[in-house]
Amino acid sequence: MEFSDADFQEFKQEAFDLLDDAEKSLLAMSKGESLKKHFDPIFRAFHSVKGAAGMMSLDVLQAHMHELESFFTTVKDENSLPADVIDRLLQGCDGARRILNGETIEKPAPKEAPVSQSALNEFFSEAKEILQRTESSLNSAEKDMAKGLDVDAFYRDIHTIKGSSALFGYRSLAELTHCLETRMEKLRAGEESLSQGLLDILFKCLVVMEELLKSPDASHIDLEYLKVVLNEQSFSRTEEIKIVPQEIPMSEPVQVAPEAIKESAQPVASAEAEANQTLRVSVGVLDRLMTLIGEMVLVRNQVIQYTNKHDDLEFINLSQRLDVVTSEVQGEVMKTRMQPIGTILNKFQRVVRDVSKDLGKKIDLAFEGTDTELDKALLEAVKDPLMHIVRNACDHGLETPADRLKAGKSETGNLLIRSYHEGGQVIIEIADDGKGLSREKLAQKAVEKGLVTAEKVANMSEKDIQGFIFAAGFSTAAAVTNLSGRGVGMDVVKKNIEKIGGMVELESTYGKGTKLRLKIPLTLAIVPAMVVRCGEGKFAIPQVKLVELVLLEKDKTGARLETLQGRPVFRLRGKLLPIIDLDEVLSGKPREKARNEDEMTNIVVVNGEGMTFGVIVDEVLDTADIVVKPLNKLLKSLSLYSGATVLGDGSISLILDIGGISQMQHLTADGINEEQTKKVKVATNSDMNEFLLVGACSEAKHAIPLAMVQRMEEFDANLVEVSGDVNVIRYRDSILPIVSISKALGYKEKSGVVKDKISVIVTRLGTRSVGVEVEEIFDVITTDATINDSVHDRPGIMGNIVHNDEVVVVVDTLRAMDAFPFLRANNEKRANSKKRSGAKILFAEDTDFFRRHVGQLLQKNGYDVLTAENGKQALSFLQASEGSGEFDLLLSDIEMPEMNGMQLAKAVRAESRFKELPMIALTTRFNDVSVKEGKEAGFNRYLEKLNPENLLEEISKILASEDKRRVA
Amino acid sequence: MSSEAMTLVDSSNSGQTQYSTFLVAGRLYGIDVMSVQEVTMPMPLTNVPLSPPFVKGLINLRGQISTALDLRELLILPKDSPDGKMAVVCKHEDCLVSLLIDQICDVVGVSNESFERTPDTIDPDARRFFKGVHKLPENILTVIDVKSIFHSLNDKKGN
Incomplete structure (x- = not known):
């Protein structure tokens, strides 16, 4: 293996450049600049030339550079260099140049196969x-x-x-x-x-x-x-x-x-x-590709927006294709940066092996989901924190075999690293079945370290106390071992994970084990965010920082902003929430008009730097996946922005750095209740279920699916009026009936308790809203637990889920409302009314573009729309529907994966209860044959896509005739 | 812009430097063409609240975000005429800046012999952004040093 002429020329050029640089620095020093400033670049230059010379087997040069380097190192600690030393170094550079030039004539004979x-x-x-x-x-x-x-x-x-x-x-x-x-x-x-x-x-x-x-x-x-x-x-x-x-x-x-x-x-x-199978591509090229794709996506979005305003069929088709292709390209390019997490996990086997040997413990490390993929940059970023956690678990978490036997556990400790996708994030769980965190030890340590007072700690929740292990300099290990225990661990872990937009959650039961959950975003480049308006500007708030949204309305008692020492605060479920006004933050001066005078006030509740606070914005606009672009260095000093992004309409939105804002506003985490910081996801595209936990007149907590909750309100009890036998409240220009959840579920209500305030959940029943009074509103939970329906002793209860080792009753609000005859009457009336604006439509369509497009169109026209991505999903939705959740109409595309429209229609018609369900096919495949086929499959109508007027007309027609039929 | 000291674009003799020239508040400035990525027509600006006064906003430059800088503010020029909206886009270490100008002029080649360092009487706050000046027969061309804009503004941040 010989190196080519080109290689040698390249080397020579580089060496000359390096020598030039070194010389420049030397000359600067001769003009009186300090050595400190120039030592590193010079040393690097010498060293690089030496290394390269070695590689090229240029022995003479290598030796020369070595000598030069050694000489230079001897003067390292000097403040400045005397002229004669600089001269000598300069001569050395010249010498190197001469050697380089001298040897170009005859290429050095490779001593031992040199390599490129x-x-x-x-x-x-x-x-x-x-x-x-x-x-x-x-x-x-x-x-x-x-x-x-x-x-x-x-x-x-x-x-x-x-x-x-x-x-x-x-x-x-x-x-x-x-x-x-x-x-x-x-x-x-x-x-x-x-x-x-x-x-x-x-x-x-x-x-x-x-x-x-x-x-x-x-x-x-x-x-x-x-x-x-x-x-x-x-x-x-x-x-x-x-x-x-x-x-x-x-x-x-x-x-x-x-x-x-x-x-x-x-x-x-x-x-x-x-x-032939794989190709090594530099990360730089991939990064450039990613940027370009980001730009392409933006152009695509603009094309689609433009398309929506036009009805040139050809053009619409083309833009749809562009949409599909762009999405695919984006997906593929993203994939090139993805690596299975197993590539870093495999290293841990050995670590655990060595550590357990050193500690005399028996530890079995197991993995689940090693093929879960993650952006390479993120993978690198989580490697060290993970290593820390694993070592911690081995060292502190898991006990020695003797201790384990004593505690009635198997001799071998188990450590499980599990990774999976969830709601657009990658979750990495590290669970051990070791001794868990001891409340007493943690509390004692926290007091010792002066993190908290002894009185305070006694009243703190388990979770808050466990949170101390993330405090800087906190370590409970009795002795510092060479593995861990120096207390620099967990706070760094947390900081590093948060730096990449992730979260760390801790769950630990004393005596049973500890589980750490890292939530990592899929990529650094794209984050889900909520876009809000403040004044003229649009701002994006990363969704990981969001807790919930609160809407305050004027003229409604109970909920309004109050001031404390001139700063606004808000009572959120009985706790004071500090409020900052984004407008004031951005303009740097107080508002002229008090927020309480506004018709509506939007408060975005966010969680930054471990504390929760509310941010008042002018308007909540949208949620979107945004491509994060760093801000120019000139703006880096503005800590309230973490970047900027280009929105779908081409406008620029600044991304708010919630942590930075809270620091700017001098908000600290002191005394803020952590329980509320539990994250609520605003995005709907997750397989997790979200519930609102409420209290009824029963021992158990009750959960209402969050999807059923329109809003939560707190009313003064004396606002409740009576109409007939029904409690009502005047609410937003209409009358809201108030029913009690306890009554609905047939619990015995506590008598004699007079409350000043009542908590009401506003839910939708058909076209109207109903207020459901609950005893207490606890929290919003996100869980992947499935509803166990083996025990449901009364109508209105769907089943049970287990949350935090507690059985929670899941309420089916729609069914529960059947307990009130007046609401039922209303329902029936609705079913018979001619105007079917609230009709429920199931829409099956595989193309994202059309699904959104048509879905929004129908929603705009007052229909209640549920979308399915393919026939199979649509069918399962249909089959699952019952009672007031039944659909009034099925709208379906023909070309779909899994189960196409024709198959869907046949399957639907095959079930007796759907024999009469109106079905409309919506397609671009429009000819006599396919229309006939569609009719045979069971569709009542066969319509062309992209003709909204026609579609709306047909829907109202078909629903009207369906109503007539039902009445008859 | 025609004169004997200037020749048009193509001449790339070694004794010459080519500048992209433009007017701000009636004064003639130039930037080495090699540092200029492009010149853009007026584009919508997104305001950045709390930013330093010389940052006029952000510009969406085909999906890339460029920071618009107000040369009137940087170069301490009178603000009597309306703000410039056209922009000279420069790139430095992956950062894009759009320098807002009033009017774009020709790209000219100027003999290096006419170069002179900026006179000391110029306000140092503005002078730090100048490489020097070229004495043209009818006018004086002030050469802006894009790098120094990036550097000195960054340094200012540090203090």
Whole structure:
């Protein structure tokens, strides 16, 4: 392998540049500038030239630079350099230049095959891959000794490294791999069998090999000892487990095949073979692609907005295609940056192994969801915090075998790292079944550290106290070990995770274990956010910071802003919420008109720097996935912005940094109740269920699906008036009937209790609103628990979920309202009315664009729309619907994945209760044949997409005739 | 802009530097063409509340966000005439800035011999953004140093 002329010229150019730089600095110093400022650049320049010269086998130059470098190091601590020293250094530079020029005439004969940097890089990454692979195979062999090690594969991998390391001049590495190979040959021949002792040595070898890759001469490693150990025969004495060397597991034939080629061929050839499958692309190119895609998405959005104003069919078609293709391109480009989390997790096996050995503990580390993918940059960012957490768990969390036995647990501690997608985030859970966090110890420590007073701590909730482990300098470990316990851990973990827009949650039960949950955004570049208006400007608030939205209305008693020392506050469910006015923050001066005078006041409740506060904005506009662009350095000093983004209409929105704002406003976390900081997701596209926890006249807490809740209100009790037997409240120019949830569910109401305020949940029943009075509003919870419907003793109860080890009753508000005859009457009246503006329409459509487009159109016209992404989903929605949730009309696309419109229609008609359900097909495939087909499948109408007037007319027609039929 | 000291774009003799020239408050300024990415027509500005006075806002430049800087403010020029809206876009270390100008003029090649450093009598707050001046027969061309705008404004932040 020879380096080309081009390589040499490139090197020479670079060396000249470096020498020029060094000289410039030297000259600056001769003019009196300090050495301190210039030492580093000069040293780097010398060192780089030396390194490069070594690589190119330019021995003379290398030696020269080495001398220069050493000389320069001796003057390191001087303040400034005397002229003669500078002269000498300058002469040294000249000398280097002469050597460089002198040698261009005849290219130096390579002493030992010199290598280009790119080939070397190739070697590095290949070797790293191999080491990773061998390590994981050793790990699995250790786990399951009986299955043994795939010796052949191991041997081949080692052989590959040996071959290439010799080629690239990594002598020690080559020698070590040679010894390893010899030893493996014995295994292969069946002369020796796999034992724990041997595995230990192999692990050790891997560590050393990695070390050697970093620094080939690695004199600090006792190679000789390892070699001796490797050559020793004696290990066959220890406990043995037979392995069958020739038997390669059938499940891995694919992996074996290319490896076989590798064994005989040169490493270079194998690299070529691999090149057909994969391609190494620089991250810079990918970043550039990402930016371009971001721009393309914006253009796409603008095209679609433009399309909406026009009805040129051809153009609409084209823009739809552009939409689809752009989304796909975006998806694919994002994928290029994604890596499975397993790539970093595999490292932990060894860490846990080593740590547990050191500590004399038995720890079993297991993974779930290692193929969960995450942006590479984020993956790098979570690596260290994760390592910290894992070490912490091993060190503090899990007990020694003796302690575990005493506590009635199995000897081996379990550590589980689980990762999965949830609601547009990646969740990484690290759970151990160790001793958990002790309230007493934490509280004691917190008081000792002066974080909190002893009186205060006694009243704090478990969760608040556990939160102390995230405080800086907090450590409960009795002794500082070399692993952890220095108290620099968890606060750094939390800070680092939050820096990338993630969150850390802690759950711990004393005696049972601890679970840490990291919530990581999928990518750094795109975040879901809420866009608000303040004055003329639009601002985006990242959704991770959002807690909830509160709307205050004038003329409504009970909820309004109050002032405390001139600063506004708001009572949110009985707790004081500090309020800042975004307008005042941005303008830097107080508002002229008090907010309480406004018709409506929007408060965005956010969570920044561990505290919750409300931000008053002029208007809440929309939620959107925004592409974060950093602000110009000139604006970096403005701590209230974390960046900017371009919205769909091409306008720019600044992204608010909630943490920065709270610091600006000097809001601190002192004394703020953490319970309320639980996040409420505004996005609807998640598989999680959200419930409002309320109290009724019953022991259990009750949960109302958040989707059913229009708003939460608190009324003065004396505002309640009576109409007939029904309680009502005048509310927003209409009369709101108030019914009690306890009554609805048939609980016995507490008598004799007179309340000043009543908590009311406004829910929608058909076209009208109903106020449901509850005893207390607790919280909004997000849970993935499924509703268990095995126990529901009365109508109006859907079933139960378990939340925080507590059974919560899930209320079906719609059914529960059936307990009140007057509401039922209203429902029926609605069903019979001619004007069917509140009719429920199920809309199946696979294209996002049309789903949104048509859905919004129908909603604008007063229909209640539920959308499904394909026929299958639509059918399941239909089947699940019952009672007042039944649909009045099915609107469906024809071309859909999973189940197309025709199949859907047939399936619907096959069920007896849907025999008469009006169905409309909405399609671009519009010809006589397909219309006939559609009619046969069961559609009542067959309409063309993109003709909104026609669609609306047909819907109202078909609903009207359906009403007539029902009445008849 | 025609004169003997200037020649039009193509001439790239080594003794010459090409400047993109423009007018702000009636004065002639120039930036080395190599530092200019493009010149844009007036574009909508998004105000950045609480930003320093020289930041006029943000501009959506085909999906990239560029920061608009007010040259009147930076160069301490009278603000009697209406604000400039056209912009000279420059890039520095991945940061885009749009310098707001009143009117764009030609790209001219100027002989390096006519170069002179900025006279000391100029207000140092403005002078720090100048590389120097070119004496043209009919006019004086002040050369703006884009790098120094980035650097000195950043340094100011640090204090």
